[in-house]
Amino acid sequence: MQLNVQTLVVMDIYTLLLVGVLMLHAWTRGRREATLGYLAAALLIGTLGTVLGSLRGLGIDVVPLVLGNVLLHLSAALTWTALRVFTGRRIHWPGVVAGMVVWLLLCLLPPFYESLALRVLVGSLTMAAYAVLGAFELWRSRAQLEVDYRPALVLLLFHGGFYSVRAVFDRGMPFDTINQDNAFFAVLVLETLLYAIGIAFVCLAMVKERAELSYKRASLRDPLTGIGNRRAFIDSAEQMLVGCARLQRPAVLLLCDLDYFKRLNDSFGHAVGDQALAAFSQILSSRTRQNDVCARIGGEEFACLLTDADHGVALVLAERVRREFAELPFVAGAQLSVSIGIADAYQADFELTRLLSLADQALYAAKAAGRNRVEVYRATS
Numbered sequence: 001m002q003l004n005v006q007t008l009v010v011m012d013i014y015t016l017l018l019v020g021v022l023m024l025h026a027w028t029r030g031r032r033e034a035t036l037g038y039l040a041a042a043l044l045i046g047t048l049g050t051v052l053g054s055l056r057g058l059g060i061d062v063v064p065l066v067l068g069n070v071l072l073h074l075s076a077a078l079t080w081t082a083l084r085v086f087t088g089r090r091i092h093w094p095g096v097v098a099g100m101v102v103w104l105l106l107c108l109l110p111p112f113y114e115s116l117a118l119r120v121l122v123g124s125l126t127m128a129a130y131a132v133l134g135a136f137e138l139w140r141s142r143a144q145l146e147v148d149y150r151p152a153l154v155l156l157l158f159h160g161g162f163y164s165v166r167a168v169f170d171r172g173m174p175f176d177t178i179n180q181d182n183a184f185f186a187v188l189v190l191e192t193l194l195y196a197i198g199i200a201f202v203c204l205a206m207v208k209e210r211a212e213l214s215y216k217r218a219s220l221r222d223p224l225t226g227i228g229n230r231r232a233f234i235d236s237a238e239q240m241l242v243g244c245a246r247l248q249r250p251a252v253l254l255l256c257d258l259d260y261f262k263r264l265n266d267s268f269g270h271a272v273g274d275q276a277l278a279a280f281s282q283i284l285s286s287r288t289r290q291n292d293v294c295a296r297i298g299g300e301e302f303a304c305l306l307t308d309a310d311h312g313v314a315l316v317l318a319e320r321v322r323r324e325f326a327e328l329p330f331v332a333g334a335q336l337s338v339s340i341g342i343a344d345a346y347q348a349d350f351e352l353t354r355l356l357s358l359a360d361q362a363l364y365a366a367k368a369a370g371r372n373r374v375e376v377y378r379a380t381s
Ligand SMILES: Nc1nc2c(ncn2[C@@H]2O[C@H](COP(=O)(O)OP(=O)(O)OP(=O)(O)O)[C@@H](O)[C@H]2O)c(=O)[nH]1
Pocket: 224, 257, 258, 259, 260, 261, 262, 263, 265, 269, 270, 271, 272, 273, 274, 277, 298, 299, 300, 367, 371
């Protein structure tokens, strides 16, 4: 198979331009995710660098050799920057300009400017370094990324490896041979083309995956208190009860309802009511373990499912929460209190709807007995 260099270069320019414009579109249409913005810039600058680089042999060698390569170095640095900002790090400006500055300074030295082999060596090593730096950014943040970063990592390492091999084995293609077929140069153009498409695609996929994750999280969180909402509670509690039933582990439900909340709102305003909700959620979260499922399941109603706990443990915890909330220093004149109902999962055969109903009966009993108290469900309550 014969790969024609000129055809490949034209394909390279068109594809880079197309992918760059699509990336720009994705950046402007979405939430202006910086990763996509830097990638779009990298692709479009890479397109321009390739156009200038293709002007070899026209007697204006300074343009492809100096300017074309400077733009290609900037393009590689911006790809690294895109990955850096994706992992939450700030832009490293000295690193971004380092490749370009080194290239420009070296071009001022005649032995470098006139040596094709030296230029290929330095250019390839710089490209490889930026690709490996991009891979390094992903690798060192892998624990926090929460998205599949491995395709990008493989792509970057392959690209870095390819350019490292080129630095060692390729001695370059003289300017006056651009019209001749050159196997290594053809493979180089092809690899660069596939890398640009690949990195754009995998970065877009990573950004999309992360956005979906954050929408999903937001849909399960109560914005006022920061804890889970009713939907999150039902999802997690159902799963937890299935697990507890299978392993015969005890579980117990606390249903909490703030007392006379309408009166608090009417007397002190909605903002104070909101503060009371946030304060209660804070007490509940700080008194329970990480594995317990606590959520705001209604206006002033909270639920907390404790595992590996019986109603004795739950009673102690509920009393503590009730007391802390009642003793909370709050707006002068505002009396805060909460009523809590407790039910054991054994009594509900580990079935969530039934468990909620039993805890609700205990809560009703606490309200009926004067509020600001804890009641445990008993068959007769
Ligand atoms: N500030 C604030 N109030 C809310 C929110 N959600 C619901 N509420 C209010 O909570 C109040 C609940 O009132 P009720 O159901 O009558 O209960 P209550 O006044 O606490 O009476 P008891 O439960 O019987 O002690 C209503 O006035 C709702 O408007 C919220 O997000 N913020």
